[in-house]
Amino acid sequence: MSAEQIPAQHQDRDPGRESEMTPRPDYEPRYPGSGRLKDKVAIITGGDSGIGRATAVLFAREGANVAIVYLDETSDAAETQAAVEREGGKALLIRGDVRSKDFCFEAVRRTVEKFGKLDILVNDAGHQEEDEDIRGISEEQLKKTFETNIFSYFYMTQAALDHLKEGASIINVTSVNSYKGNPALIDYSSTKGAITAFTRSMATNLADKKIRVNGVAPGPIWTPFIPMSFPPDKVKDFGKSSPLGRPGQPNEVAPSLLFLACEDASYMTGQVLHPNGGKIVGG
Template sequence: MAETLLQDPRTKYPVPPFPKQHQDVPGRQSAMQPVPDCGEDSYVGSGKLTGRRAVITGGDSGIGRAVAIAYAREGADVLISYLDEHDDAESTAQIVRDAGRRCVLVSGDIQEQVHCQAIVQRAVDELGGVDILVNNAAFQMSHKDLQDFSAQELERTFRTNVFATFFLTQAAAPHMAPGSSVINTASINADKPNATLVAYAATKGALQNLTGGLAQLLAEKGIRVNCVAPGPVWTPLIPSTMDAEKASKFGEQVPFKRPAQPAELAAAYVMLASEGASYMSGATVAVTGGVPLI
């Protein structure tokens, strides 16, 4: 009798409560307990993205790191955009290079349109073009009182999560050939907003709507635009934007009773970028641990 390879999704990865912890924004992956699994030791590619050039924002850690690793092992060269987490970025770049692919690192703040344009230009100059754009970087803060959301924080949240997606897509589209793909990271919060994340949730609703509009606008160029809507995912965003008590219980509210590890998101991003998804555009792929998006 053959050995089963099935794993129980409820217990495949660590289950809360986690050690209480807090970091300054934007957080460092290496300092988290437990350290997120981004597929470093598990993701095996099969050539689905051979020869493609990908730009991934927030690619230093969390979901972006998992996507960078998966893309490289599927045969793509990668540009990783990140804020200032140089240690995490260098670690991810080394894994990409160990897979035999080129990796370009670009640090800076994607709130600014000129920086978004510079990211795309670096990809064109150093990788030879852009075939995949993953708009993944995000900012959030959690507050229990509406009055605690400042105008500055609201603007930062929208500029990072929504404006940057628009700026990067606008800059990349002229360099993308038919068959290219834009993939945005939305959230379960677009459909089921968490009251303590009201600003972040609003941006994710806007981002999901933006995905649908861009899909229609770019269809005439043969460029596909989709989004992934994760549920709770164990990334540096969590201990750096939530209090230690809340972070320790993160993810226990979903049917699987735990947060996803970034590695569990990678396959969705690979699929949307591959030829297997050639008729998918304007879609949302939910990865939510059992929470239905209706």
């Protein structure tokens, strides 16, 4: 998809809805499965749409059963569930707010109760609001962004560790903004920097347990975040500034998460992959 194919659009609902985007993001896996996650169980926060949906469907194609955690995007979650089941996987929908520690523990409990175990945790749920003046970031917005983007990663990891065994994988979705910053997404970029540090810290913390912790730092990806966060004129130009000159699709990010989830990445922990359209970033 080229940047020119995105028409001006905006969604007033938070979170945004993938079903209302034009054009629809491409989440379908692009190659046959090879059983790399056969009989594995994954839980994905924010799994109803965007990168989370593409990851859920790809994991299912590779043999996994998936618990999909979402806030209130019921139609998007149902579409993801149907796509997972078309791939031969089982899907469990879990609706609730990951800002609540109690809910995060309940989500993990329900996943293990349904599937009998937990092998992979993907922390992907996120929130962002555009504001070019730090003085315009309200206390409410600041709390919502941090509670969604980093507190929930702590809560989900705390809950999952009672069930993860040697060989398990935790994957945290951070952002290119963790590395380069973003003048209009100051609070969001700050949380993504925290996620990167959290990933590195947990990798060293869990190394002796042989549980790998890695991250993925996407660049401009066409997800419901974009029409929800930005005005129509910015949506229309979304992704044009990347070196490849276009936004990425969710199914161009999901393979990075698959790699980190499976045994192909058995000697990687504390690392971050960068599907960002060519932006060169430092460590």
